[in-house]
Amino acid sequence: MDIAIFGTGIVGRTLAEKLVAQHHNVTIGTRSPEETLARLDADSMGNGPFCDWHVQHTNVSLATFAEAAAVSEAIVLATNGGGAVASLEAAGAENLGTKILLDLTNPLDFSQGMPPTLSVVNTDSLGEMLQRAFPLVRVVKTLNTVSTQVMVHPEAVAGGRHNVFLSGNDSDAKKSVGQYLQSWFGWTSESIIDLGDITTARGTEMYFAFWVRTFLASGNPLFNISIVR
Amino acid sequence: MDIAIFGTGIVGRTLAEKLVAQHHNVTIGTRSPEETLARLDADSMGNGPFCDWHVQHTNVSLATFAEAAAVSEAIVLATNGGGAVASLEAAGAENLGTKILLDLTNPLDFSQGMPPTLSVVNTDSLGEMLQRAFPLVRVVKTLNTVSTQVMVHPEAVAGGRHNVFLSGNDSDAKKSVGQYLQSWFGWTSESIIDLGDITTARGTEMYFAFWVRTFLASGNPLFNISIVR
Numbered sequence: 138m139d140i141a142i143f144g145t146g147i148v149g150r151t152l153a154e155k156l157v158a159q160h161h162n163v164t165i166g167t168r169s170p171e172e173t174l175a176r177l178d179a180d181s182m183g184n185g186p187f188c189d190w191h192v193q194h195t196n197v198s199l200a201t202f203a204e205a206a207a208v209s210e211a212i213v214l215a216t217n218g219g220g221a222v223a224s225l226e227a228a229g230a231e232n233l234g235t236k237i238l239l240d241l242t243n244p245l246d247f248s249q250g251m252p253p254t255l256s257v258v259n260t261d262s263l264g265e266m267l268q269r270a271f272p273l274v275r276v277v278k279t280l281n282t283v284s285t286q287v288m289v290h291p292e293a294v295a296g297g298r299h300n301v302f303l304s305g306n307d308s309d310a311k312k313s314v315g316q317y318l319q320s321w322f323g324w325t326s327e328s329i330i331d332l333g334d335i336t337t338a339r340g341t342e343m344y345f346a347f348w349v350r351t352f353l354a355s356g357n358p359l360f361n362i363s364i365v366r
Numbered sequence: 367m368d369i370a371i372f373g374t375g376i377v378g379r380t381l382a383e384k385l386v387a388q389h390h391n392v393t394i395g396t397r398s399p400e401e402t403l404a405r406l407d408a409d410s411m412g413n414g415p416f417c418d419w420h421v422q423h424t425n426v427s428l429a430t431f432a433e434a435a436a437v438s439e440a441i442v443l444a445t446n447g448g449g450a451v452a453s454l455e456a457a458g459a460e461n462l463g464t465k466i467l468l469d470l471t472n473p474l475d476f477s478q479g480m481p482p483t484l485s486v487v488n489t490d491s492l493g494e495m496l497q498r499a500f501p502l503v504r505v506v507k508t509l510n511t512v513s514t515q516v517m518v519h520p521e522a523v524a525g526g527r528h529n530v531f532l533s534g535n536d537s538d539a540k541k542s543v544g545q546y547l548q549s550w551f552g553w554t555s556e557s558i559i560d561l562g563d564i565t566t567a568r569g570t571e572m573y574f575a576f577w578v579r580t581f582l583a584s585g586n587p588l589f590n591i592s593i594v595r
Contacts, residue, residue, distance in 0.1 A: 255488060255572075258575075260483060295594035295595065298594065299594045333579065333582070339579070340576040340577075340580070341579075343484075343573075343575035343576060346488070346568055347576070351561065351569070354561045359595060362591040362593060363591065363592045365524035365590055365591070366588060
């Protein structure tokens with residue numbers, strides 16, 4: 138399958154690595170491929186520059202957001218929250234069409250220090266902002282409640298017995314994304330919970346405030362929640 | 367033990383019932399006992415008036431917030447979020463002293479319709495507001511992540527294998543509250559997670575936005591989360 142990943146950070150790289158290992162055609166989208174490859178510093182999390190990673194992963198293409206969207210069937214949005222809308226604007230509605238967008242972002246605001254706050258809460262969400270800006274795109278918010286390693290290795294936590302959530306307005310798109318989570322990353326069908334329409338992204342985005350404090354209390358991001366009854 | 371419960375709604379009643387069954391001396395605090403007993407309508411959730419409940423539970427005392435606080439060793443705050451600070455002001459710093467306050471509230475705002483939004487987020491929490499207003503009181507935020515039945519019947523969900531959280535500045539108070547959760551309500555020591563100081567209440571309060579959507583997706587409030595690794 139031809140898959141675009143928007144974002145050149147650790148999330149985008151980790152997802153790309155997992156997907157090319159399964160023989161998908163992966164194109165990472167960025168604002169300017171030249172500038173991305175010219176950067177030589179580590180990011181604020183200490184991850185090395187993209188160019189170092191890319192020479193080890195030559196089977197992953199790098200292109201503009203527009204080019205990556207144009208050649209792909211589905212788009213995985215893994216930019217930082219602040220760059221999410223701009224990345225879709227750069228991709229262009231004509232290249233996004235009615236494609237499925239897996240929205241993995243959270244509206245994190247680091248300007249108030251650590252832990253980050255959320256720039257949108259309560260009566261709106263980043264997922265809804267994306268859906269409003271691109272009404273034809275089939276936005277499905279998912280995977281934004283877990284750390285990168287848990288996204289692609291759900292089996293590494295409690296043998297995979299924990300949950301991931303879907304928020305979106307298009308039932309078929311949610312069904313497809315549920316299948317992607319299973320075939321791409323190894324989530325089980327029992328682990329996937331459909332919360333409802335895209336407004337339910339308010340819940341999983343605000344959940345970040347809880348996630349980050351649970352993370353800080355233990356220092357280990359390799360955890361998740363299991364909904365139990 | 368002499369325990370005050372602030373709040374005459376379904377949470378306060380359910381907790382009182384559980385505690386008197388264990389032979390604790392429970393005093394429910396309210397603004398005006400006369401007015402509470404004079405109310406004859408069901409509340410917005412369809413729960414009958416307090417007076418009907420009270421004739422069935424004559425071993426629970428009803429008093430003003432101040433009287434209830436004065437005669438009790440620990441205080442359980444189970445008012446609605448909007449009335450939380452006012453209930454402590456009515457109780458008075460002289461009656462609250464350095465007592466332990468189990469803060470079960472969430473800052474729910476129903477003015478935007480359903481589901482409720484949160485009136486304080488990101489850089490403050492209701493737990494912190496209470497602690498700032500009464501610096502000597504030992505506030506421990508807890509049980510605000512589960513429905514009333516789960517609070518007092520943790521064993522009814524997944525055999526009790528799920529989690530409850532503590533946020534507070536006083537380690538001894540958190541230790542005591544952990545023991546109260548076990549002896550009063552049947553939570554296990556393994557189920558109790560200390561998130562840190564009272565600012566971590568921002569996490570469990572904002573978690574409500576996630577909780578309510580998980581509830582609405584299933585229609586059943588008898589669930590909780592288990593943190594798995």
